[in-house]
Amino acid sequence: MPDRHDHRRLGRELDLFDTDPLIGAGLPYWLPDGAAVRHTLEEYIRTAERKAGYRHVYSPVLGKRELYEISGHWSHYSEDMFPPMDLGGEQVVLRPSLCPHHAVIYRSRSHSYRELPLRMAELGGMYRSELSGVLGGLTRVRSIHLNDAHIFCTLEQVAEEARSALEMIRRAYEDLGITAARYRLSLPGPGGKYVAAPEMWQRSTALLTDVLDRSGLVYEAVEGEAAFYGPKIDVQVTDGAGRESTLSTVQVDFHQPERFDLHYIGADGAKHRPVMVHRSIIGSVERAVAHLIEQHGGAFPAWLAPTQLAVLPLSDAERPNADAFARRCGELGLRAEIAGPERGTLGARVRESRLVPYQAVIGAKEAADDHVALRLRGGRRLDPAPADEVLARIGALTAAHSTDLWDGSPS
Template sequence: MPVTPENDPLYRLRHSTAHVMAQAVLELFPEAKIAIGPPVENGFYYDFDLPRPLTPDDLEEIERRMRRIVQGNHPFVRRVVTPDEARELFKDQPYKLELIEDLLRGANEYGEMESGTAGAQEQGGQVVITTYRQDSFEDLCRGPHVANTREIKPDAFKLLRVSGAYWRGDERRPQLQRIYGTVWPSKRELEEYLHRLEEAKKRDHRVLGKQLGLFHFSEEIGPGIPLLTPKGALMRHLMEEYVRETQTRYGYEHVWTGHLVKESLYAKSGHLENYAESMFPPMVEDAEHGQIYRLKPMNCPSHMTLYNEMGLHSYRELPLRFAEFCTLYRFEKTGELTGLTRVRALTQDDCHIFCTPAQIESEFGLALQLINEVFNTYGFHDYYVRLSLRGSEGKYVADDEKWEQATAALKAALEANAVQYVTAEGEAAFYGPKADFIARDVLGREWQLSTIQVDFIQPARLGCEYIGEDGQRHTPVVLHRAVTGSWERFFGILIEHYAGAFPVWLAPVQAMIIPITDRHVPYARQVAQQLKAAGIRAQIDLGDSRMNAKIRDAQLQKIPYMLVVGDKEMEAGTVAVRLRTNENRGPLPLDGFIAHVQELIRTKSKEL
């Protein structure tokens, strides 16, 4: 059974706690204007227009009042009100009044409308609005809620932080204060979640990325455009090389299609109509003659154009698998940018598979094998598939027949490959349904990584054809496929997954050589030369610090191996090996150490 607000107890618990928080805020600030307060993953938030910025002391006072409210055992009471009653009830709340008018417009047009935490519907030809009340607080809301505030345990919730949020996400509208909180069925579950949050802070890729010297952001360059250091660029090269080699082994061919595309191509593909808000503004050379260009937000129209330019294909040539490491540009709002996980310049390990309808299942299966192999290499063993379908609202290319074909084909491919999946209405791409691979990291957080999408629409719009067995022209199906998706996003996730302690094959510096005194430097140089000749990335710490400080510095940099060299090592031709975990493996023959590390690199092992 799919999870819905009606059958999800955590949704109801978090929704109800958001209302309790709003009541407490209004008690503390009677002049406050309230906006919306929905449940979200692991918690809830509520937006407020307040007379002054909130302080940590305010959050503590709001929590204290919330505990008093929940201990009052107040029932959550649903009430149906007319539009006029709603306007009177919220006459001092301008944000609620705006929501009411939007609900009425939506209800008049669609018969039923959902917006944030408010609801309206037709009853007997008259538009009615629902509210929920507990104690002295009544909110515009469609529910559902717990039955009584006693179901919210006073020691099982916590307010986490305050941030700014524009009303309805529009930077031209007022900026509100958003209070985030979390609530769980028990104190134990709350404590476990707070522990995970602390661990997540330690692993924050934005902090570790700077500490480890991997990447930077600069206002001189602009928001959302990462700058990679030599270490970061090396890791990017290693990761791209691995996926490139793996894809080649699976029969993919790599192409290149540039960064700029004429806007007219996106008009044909449907991107201009359905994706323009995420595209950078046009670059106009000669508007009269159609010389208007866009930075690429997607790669598919370029690959389909390349398919066409290579001549009319035969069914015998299919499937054709075009892969490209392409940098794409998406005009994300500044407030939505988050380190590497949401940027404006992103590089995808993109692929488009041109195939016949009969080849969809086998091509899906091949892509599934590739994804499994890559996930296992990177250490993501816990994942599931989300089947993202077209919703009743949103921007989608209008072609019901092709949507039905694509959805049926994707479901058949999932079932033929024995893939269990959950469905998500409204999460499809604008041109077709997709299978999204959701992986859990070591902290249990979920990330969408890979995707396989079935597209019956764009190839037809862009004139892609092949000659079938019957001698007639047919339109190929295109499978859109990404393994790790955006490299930047995947790299940020990987930093947090490993807390910066990467597997040996990925570590930008694999061994730090530490001479005990200056007279040991020549031997350290010999060791470094032999390691580099064997393909091992090694450096020598020639600083003035003492040996123990150098070991500590290397461990803080998450370098897998520290190789200490002194008189004994010089005489025996060995290295004293210490791991970043602080394990001391003692002296090892240099040849033996090299063979060990080479095997870890060859197998892409996660061991040391």
């Protein structure tokens, strides 16, 4: 991977994120431009989930140790958790996962088969005690914000919910310009890190294998990569150096519904156990942004870019027109920044804005006609066009999450 596309270096160079020893290793903070990318990505996935029938919740980042003893995290995962904290005679723990909280939320109300599948989503924080030697940039961190969801459904609904999650992943990758390196069926391996329930593993593995086979996706079964409670479909991505990591995942879980005694009332009036499908469309926000930085070299798709339009008045005389144009951008939800003559020559400002998707140059003639002369990222220049037309076309493309730039062609 060329060093210029290393997200750790490029992310700092572009003022997206940074770290500080006083905050600690593996705990990056987000600067304004990075926060804009993150916020846009979060809103994108929340909107996609709402359209797909998910409802969002919030849950605390702390839980009593007993919660994770019930879920199985304490016995199977505690070495990756932060130590418990004593609080009023109890022990509380920074959560390593959101699923126990969602199981408790489901359990807090009675449910009928008519409500299923019940799709519960949260973009929530979780914490893992990663060793300092494996920490790096945004890829491996100790404070993680996961695009997580849990679908509580009948056994008959599992396959369709898993298939739908894979389709959501496909669409998100298309909008983000991400290419999946491979699909992996992650299975248990030897050792005591997995729940000892052979029949449960066989059922869940058979379900995910059938989903993959019916999808037509090429995949590889790999032992030793499952969650401690069940197998997974993992969507793998690679960076420019060929290093592979998991970005998205779909899991089938019979374990936690049993441990938390979850149930729904069936058509027969009796209690039945739901199945819990875990899925994450973009994985953690941190890892997703790290991959996007490296995938695009900082030249994000226009809808995701921290600054979508750089407004370049030729001189101070055009500054009022530039200010008005930038305000119109803001009213349309577009992120614009004015790069005025105080920042150097036009050529210098164009070079400074090289990663911005659109550069709107306003000279005396453009100011008089309420036009802008648009330059596209990459250097192409378009003929001056009415400001309203330019904004309408750019707004439409960003609203559609297009990876293409407007080339000046009529709608």
